[in-house]
Amino acid sequence: MLRIDEVSRAYGQTQALSSLNLDVPAEARLGLLGPNGAGKTTLLSILACELAPTSGRVILEGHPVATQAGARQARRAIGFLPQKPGYVPSFTAQETVEYAAWLKGMARRERGPAARAMLDRVGLDAVRGRRMRALSDGMVQRVGLAAALVAQPRVLLLDEPTVGLDPAQRLQFRSLIAGLADVAVVLSTHLVEDVAVVASEVVVIDEGKVRFRGSPEELAKAGAVGAPGDSPIERGYMSVLAGATQRVDA
Missing domain, CATH: 1.20.1580.10 (ABC transporter ATPase  like domain)
Incomplete structure (x- = not known):
């Protein structure tokens, strides 16, 4: 459905993404986890064809997005909710x-x-x-x-959609996303509980690279003994960030 191959993005001397590969299958429920500054927003902007990569390519339904006209056409198939919608x-x-x-x-x-x-x-x-x-x-x-x-759209990209919402609003928004059909969803967040509810697959990104890809259950099992966190999936996430474990199938 939507894929990026060897995508890198630099802002001056800062490398936001580094040779990153990621595929979003049709009707996927993909949770994108990572700390602030990990490259999540840059990644979503590139997937949305709103930001060009420094190198690498975006491929939508088998067709590379290689021109501005191609990017405009691709955006018609992609819905994007930024963290602060204008x-x-x-x-x-x-x-x-x-x-x-x-x-x-x-x-x-x-x-x-x-x-x-x-x-x-x-x-x-x-x-x-x-x-x-x-x-x-x-x-x-x-x-x-x-x-x-x-x-x-055939793909829906959500960038930190529950940040700033109160608990009741967050629960309502999660329920809306979980109930969507006939669309692939990529939910980018640093809130592990959002991913645990919505996603069937989790990608952890840090320093512009994929550190883990697997199910929420597999992420929960990746937790190291003594890792910080209030739940198994949080402990698995913190362990991945600490480099205690790594599993990448992308």
Whole structure:
């Protein structure tokens, strides 16, 4: 479905990603874990075809994305919810999602019904006429999710989607993501509990490299004796970061 081959990305002298390989199969539920500064946001921006790699290539459905025109076309198949989704404060929730539909190239007659259907899907039909500036943080995130899904993408990329949400909002957002069908999901976070709930496979990235790939259960089993953490999966994650164990099948 979506794959990167030997992708590197540098910012001046800082190497954010280093010869990284990653595939996202159709309808995958992939959790991307890593500490702040590990390269997760850079990786998602490259997967979303919004940032070009310094070297390596992005491949969508067997076709390399090699030009700006190709990147624009690829973005129509990819939904991306950044950590802090941008919006026009004076827009309503409906207008915000319709604008996202326009950016994805949807026909005028399709935008309104598609936006309303997607807002209903994320539980916001009742506030679709409310201005974005009047919405809570949790509602803004759900509008962002509706905008990312409105064009029915084949891949959905989520960058730290629950950061800043209260516990109830976080649980609600996780439930929404877990209930999605017919779309591959990549959830990037540093919150291990989000991955434990949503993902069927986990990738741990640190210093721009993949350190582990396996199921949540396998990550839990990777925990070293005495490793810090409040749960087996947290102890496995901390052990991988500490270099106590490593399993990469990508």
